[in-house]
Amino acid sequence: MVYILADDLGYGDLGCLNPKSRIPTPHANRLAASGMTFTDAHSPSAVCTPTRYGVVTGRYAWRTRLKSGVLNGYSGHLIDPNRMTVASLLKANGYRTGVVGKWHLGLDFARPQGNPKEFDYARPVENSPNRYGFDYSYVIPASLDFPPYVYVEDGKVTELPTARQDAWKFPAFIRAGERAPGFKPIETLDVLLGKANAFIAREAKGAQPFFLYFALTTPHKPVLPAKRFQGKSRLGPYGDFLMQVDWTVGQVVRTLEEAGVRDNTLLILTSDNGSFMFRLNETDEDHVANPGVQGYRASSHTSAHVFRGTKADIYEGGHHIPYIVSWPARVKAGTTCEETICLADLMATCAALVGATLPDDAGEDSFNTLPLMLGNDWETPRAPxxxxxxxxxxxxxxxxxxxxxxxxxxxxxxxxxxxxxxxxxxxxxxxxxxxxxxxxxxxxxxxxxxxxxxxxxxxxxxxx
Missing domain, CATH: 3.30.1120.10 (Arylsulfatase, C-terminal domain)
Structure with missing residues (x-):
């Protein structure tokens, strides 16, 4: 199973969901054609951290200490170490588990003894994803615009942040802070893709089934498409970035095919919330003419499709997100589902996949969507x-x-x-x-x- 969670990907950013889009997304389009598109899927929150909590635990994050906003790169852990996660559930049922990409759930960087205001990056973090059931983890602490700018592999910082990142303005918006010398934001998506593909190739050779949670850092700010994509969309850096996101999805599919496991792999493509790109008036200068403008005229592109609002909003543009399921061996190609679902439903769905029963203190807000994927009705009707x-x-x-x-x-x-x-x-x-x-x-x-x-x-x- 591969779960690709894009970062700030709007419903209207994919051609298979927005026929009026002029930004090419052939790989996502093929993925949708090969399986089922859920047209009424929602993230548990309109921003990053709480959605990721819901995905990993099957529980709404507003039930925790996080009542609004998001964590930053230095925040302490949000998930109780004793709580069941999707990874610990699957691991207990014979899966090899991995996470690559944006974590944003708190790592608890070690602190020097007697100096609580500093961090000791040479020591392992205190709450890596490995503590929550992931056999392998290669992550960045938070969004790609939050310091510290480091990679953390199996709980250890791969290179000490001895350099300094300057603040940049949109479209390459990034906050000033500590950075590892070899950490280059424009290369991050490619670095993470390499780690994700390596995990798939390695685990596909083994006897155990595997689960990969691939949390993209894109198209979230900084909008920094790789040079090979710059100018390709003719709709500004954001359009170019979407093309790279789509290509990245295609590379994962290719790796699954080359490993000989594509047909038997459940692949889900979705997003943590809506896009940050505003819808502007037709008389306004937009992102096409000026890349420093954080929005499009509707005649150029509609990241939120026909929805009101953007990322962060309670309106549909904040949380009504793409959700594409492809599983050639079991999910009928070219199908759609109009049922209302939530990303927190992953936990109960995974439990159903492995024939497990969730305890009362796990996945409290999660419902099994497997019957929907297979063309049937809810086994247990979903709560609002x-x-x-x-x-x-x-x-x-x-x-x-x-x-x-x-x-x-x-x-x-x-x-x-x-x-x-x-x-x-x-x-x-x-x-x-x-x-x-x-x-x-x-x-x-x-x-x-x-x-x-x-x-x-x-x-x-x-x-x-």
């Missing part, structure tokens, strides 16, 4: 999906109804609003996927019901 924005704003989705428990976006779109501010807003997602018309006043009974539903999910500590 809870959405969460950058500032901690909640929304709850039940069938066609979505209740936003705030007066604002909770992220980047103005007004931002405060979590829990009233009046709440209600949208009919079947008739109004762009969330243009608030129906709360017309359906107060639905507002009351969904408010109670969310309160129940919060108080019980679980969805299943």
């Amino acid at each position: 999906v809870v959405h969460h924005s950058a500032n901690g704003t909640f929304a709850v989705r039940d069938g066609k109804w979505k209740l936003v428990l705030s007066t604002g976006s909770g992220g980047r779109e103005k007004p931002v609003g405060k979590p829990g501010s009233t009046p709440y807003r209600l949208f009919d997602m079947a008739a109004d996927i762009s969330e243009t018309t608030d129906l709360a006043a017309a359906h107060p009974e639905i507002v009351q019901r969904l408010t109670r539903v969310l309160e129940g999910l919060q108080k019980t500590g679980r969805s299943r």
Whole structure:
């Protein structure tokens, strides 16, 4: 099993989901044609860290200490070391497990004795992914715009951060901080791809099945496409970067084919949240004419497709993400699924794959999507999906109804609003996927019901 989690990849960034896109994504398109596309998939959060927590644990991150925002590269661990993860579940059931890419869940860098304000990078980190069930790990601490800029392999920093990274402006936005001399942000995606492919090639030769969690650093900032892709899209660096992301997916597929395991490998391509690229007015200068502009006119490109908002927002543009499943041996090619799912569902799905039963204290918000992949209905109907924005704003989705428990976006779109501010807003997602018309006043009974539903999910500590 290979799980590719892109970073800030919008629903409209792939041609197979956005027919109007002019950015070539042939590899993702072929992947979709070979399997099933889920058209109503959602990340557990509209930003990075909480989504990754949900993917790895099957539990909403707002149940932890992280009530809003994200961790940084120096943060302590978010996952309780005693908590079951997707990796520990699969490892216990005979899988070899690996993670390559962006971790962003806290590593706990060692500190010199008596000096809690400094870090000792020569010592192993205290909470590497290996502690959570991964046999192999090669990661960067957080997003590629957060220091320290180092690679961490099996808990050890591969090169000490003795250099200094200057701050850069968008599109190559990056924060100033410590950097290993050999760490070059423009090369990071290729470095990680090499490690991912090596893991696949190595494990495919063994007798055990394997699981690879490949967490891309892209197309998140810094937008730094490799030289061989620069100028190829004619839609600015972001378009070029998307072409590199797509090529990277294609290289993983190629490695699986060369290893002779493509047909029997469940491959999932998805994203941790929506894109950060704004939708601009047609009279505005956009990213095509000026790469320093963080947005497109709709006539150039729509990263959020027809959705409202962007990454960080409680609106669909923040959390309605691509989700493509390809498994030639079992998933019918060219199919779609319109059921509402969440990335937290990976845990229960993996449990079903190996015939395991999740204990009560694991995967509390995870539901088995394997029947959907195989063209059937839910085995256990999914509870309403809870959405969460950058500032901690909640929304709850039940069938066609979505209740936003705030007066604002909770992220980047103005007004931002405060979590829990009233009046709440209600949208009919079947008739109004762009969330243009608030129906709360017309359906107060639905507002009351969904408010109670969310309160129940919060108080019980679980969805299943």
